[in-house]
Amino acid sequence: MAWFRRSAKKILSTERKSLSGDLWTKCPGCSEYIYREELERSRFVCPTCSHHFSINCRKYLEHLMDNPNGFTELDPDLSSVDPLEFEARKKYSDQLAAARKKTGLNEAVLTVTGAVEGYQVVLGIMDFSFIGGSMGSAVGEKVARAIDYAREHGLPLIIISASGGARMQEAALSLMQMAKTSAKLSQFSQSGGLYISVLTDPTTGGVTASFAMLGDIILAEPGALIGFAGARVIKQTIGEELPEGFQRAEFLREKGFVDHIVHRSDLKNILGQLIGFFGYPKKALRNEQAADSDQ
Numbered sequence: 289m290a291w292f293r294r295s296a297k298k299i300l301s302t303e304r305k306s307l308s309g310d311l312w313t314k315c316p317g318c319s320e321y322i323y324r325e326e327l328e329r330s331r332f333v334c335p336t337c338s339h340h341f342s343i344n345c346r347k348y349l350e351h352l353m354d355n356p357n358g359f360t361e362l363d364p365d366l367s368s369v370d371p372l373e374f375e376a377r378k379k380y381s382d383q384l385a386a387a388r389k390k391t392g393l394n395e396a397v398l399t400v401t402g403a404v405e406g407y408q409v410v411l412g413i414m415d416f417s418f419i420g421g422s423m424g425s426a427v428g429e430k431v432a433r434a435i436d437y438a439r440e441h442g443l444p445l446i447i448i449s450a451s452g453g454a455r456m457q458e459a460a461l462s463l464m465q466m467a468k469t470s471a472k473l474s475q476f477s478q479s480g481g482l483y484i485s486v487l488t489d490p491t492t493g494g495v496t497a498s499f500a501m502l503g504d505i506i507l508a509e510p511g512a513l514i515g516f517a518g519a520r521v522i523k524q525t526i527g528e529e530l531p532e533g534f535q536r537a538e539f540l541r542e543k544g545f546v547d548h549i550v551h552r553s554d555l556k557n558i559l560g561q562l563i564g565f566f567g568y569p570k571k572a573l574r575n576e577q578a579a580d581s582d583q
Contacts, residue, residue, distance in 0.1 A: 310324065311323065311324050312324065313327055313341075315334040315336065315337060315339050315341075316339060317334055317337040317338075317339030317511075318334060318336050318337035318339065320334065320336045320337070322334060322335070322336075327341070330553075331343075331347075331351055331552045331553055332347065332552070333551070333552050333553065338510060338551070339511065340488070340489065340509045340510055340511060340512070340552055342416055342450065342488070342489055344391065344415050344416075344417055345393070345397075345398040345413035345414070345415040345448075346398075348413045348448055349398075349400070349411075349413070351552065351555070351556060352404055352411070352555065352556050352559070353400075353402050353403065353404060353411075354402070354403040354404060354405065354406065355402070355403065358402055358403065359400040359401065359402030359411075360400060360401050360402065361398065361399070361400050362399040362400060362401060362410075362430070362433060362434055362437060363399060363429075363430050363433055364394065365394065366394065366395065366426050366429060366430055366433075367384070367388075367394040367395050367426050368384060368395065368424045368425055368426040368427075368455075368458065369381075370384070370457075371458070371461065372457070372458065372459060372461075374457040374458070374459075380457040380458075383419060383457070384419075387417075387418045387419050390417065390418075391415060391417050391418045393415060393418055394426075395418065395424075395426045395427055395430060396414055396415055396416075396418035396419060396420075396421050396422060396423070396424070396427050396451070397412055397413065397414045397415070397421075397427045397430050397431060398412070398413050398415065399411070399412045399413075399430050399431070399433070399434040400412075400413075401437065401441075401443065403571050404446070404556060404559055404560060404563070405556060405557065405559065405560025405563070405564075406560070406570035406571055407444065407560060407563045407564070407568055407569075407570055407571065408443055408571045409438075409443055409444050409445070409446055409559075409563065410434050410435075410437055410438040410441075410443050410444070410445045410446070411446045411447075411448075412430070412431055412434050412445075412446070412447040412448065413447075413448045414427075414447075414448060414449050414450045414451050414495070415450065416450040416451065416452070416490070419455065420451070420452035421449075421450045421451035421452055421495075422451060422452050422453060422454065422455035422456075422462075423451060423453065423454050423455055423462060423465050423466075423493075423494055423495050423498075424454075424455035424457070424458045424461070424462050424465070425458055425461045425462060425464070425465060427455075427465065428462075428464070428465025428466075428468055428469055429465075429468075431447065431465075431469050431472075431499060432465075432468055432469055432472045434447075435469070435472040435473060435475075435476050435483075436472065438476060438481055438483075439475065439476045439479050439481055442481075443481075443568075444481070444482040444483075444484065444563050444566070444568055445476065445481060445482065445483045445484070446483075446484045446485075446486065446559060447483070447484075447485055447486070447499060447500070447503075448486040448488060449485065449486065449487055449488060449491040449495055449496075449499075449500040450488045450489070450490065450491060451490070451491060451492065451493065451494075451495035451496075451500075452490065452492055452493055453492050453493015453494045453495060453496070454466070454493055454494030454495075462494070463494065465494070465498070466494050466497060466498035467498075469498050469499040470498050470499065470502060473499055473502050477504070482504055482505075482562075482563065482566050482568070483502070483503050483504050483505075484503055484504065484505045484506075484507065484559060484562060484563075485499070485500055485501070485502065485503025485505070485506045485507070486507045486508070486509070486550075486555070487500060487506065487507070487508040487509070487512050487514050487537065487546065488508075488509045488512050489509060489511060489512040489513050490512070490513035490514070491512065491513070491514045492513065492514070492515050492516065492518075493516060496514060496515060496516050497516050501545070505547050505548075505562055506545070506546050506547050507546070507547065507548050507549070507550050507555070507558070508537035508540065508541070508546045508548075508549050508550070509537065509549070509550065509551075509552060509555075510537060510538070510549055510551060511536055511537060511538070512536065512537040513535055513536060514535060514536070514537060514540050514545075514546070515535035519534055519535055537549050
């Protein structure tokens with residue numbers, strides 16, 4: 289049966305192995321195999337153990353926006369360059385080019401304005417698949433500009449974080465973004481703006497030490513890894529065993545660092561409830577008020 293042979297069909301062994309991977313995904317939480325279409329229907333949450341798979345920013349847009357195509361991207365052309373001409377195993381400029389090709393993004397954060405549960409918001413979503421969601425100068429600038437846009441237009445701000453921390457390839461230029469975004473959020477808070485921070489797996493390093501933990505309301509997905517330094521580094525530094533579940537969302541909620549843990553399927557509804565509670569008008573009401581003022 290020559291037609292059954294891979295050589296006859298010109299199928300590489302790597303292609304044969306990837307076929308099942310496209311159809312089935314193994315859950316790291318319970319080791320169950322999940323049919324890909326079922327996983328997508330469940331918003332990439334395991335139906336057996338509720339493990340929340342990491343998803344990209346486009347998937348969050350689909351889940352959260354009232355109209356997944358009805359948003360306006362802010363600063364779409366803003367991206368990092370290589371001012372230090374950093375080179376280790378691979379040139380930083382090559383890393384940036386590869387990340388742009390892989391993700392279709394210019395940077396590790398996407399910032400947009402659009403409607404969530406009828407409320408006009410400014411939404412920033414970090415994408416871990418772009419160099420580990422690391423914060424370089426362009427990420428910090430995009431977040432800062434999104435904060436300014438929310439302040440100038442009187443809109444609530446939502447940032448969904450997923451990051452390995454500051455981008456070492458930009459050295460001090462990256463670390464400066466921690467202070468810049470924090471200062472912008474201070475201005476936003478003083479103007480009376482509402483900032484909701486959503487922490488996903490993982491949220492670590494300089495992002496945790498800056499805008500991710502400065503929300504008026506801090507939400508987290510179940511089981512998300514949240515911290516500054518890694519658990520192994522902390523253990524070696526203090527010379528003690530760490531508590532079970534250390535740096536997970538549930539542990540941080542118990543210690544008061546997280547306000548609420550939200551299942552991904554409930555996130556959109558919870559965001560709408562919070563925005564409404566703080567008195568923001570729905571988009572339709574805002575338009576009606578504008579029409580009344582014109583008369």
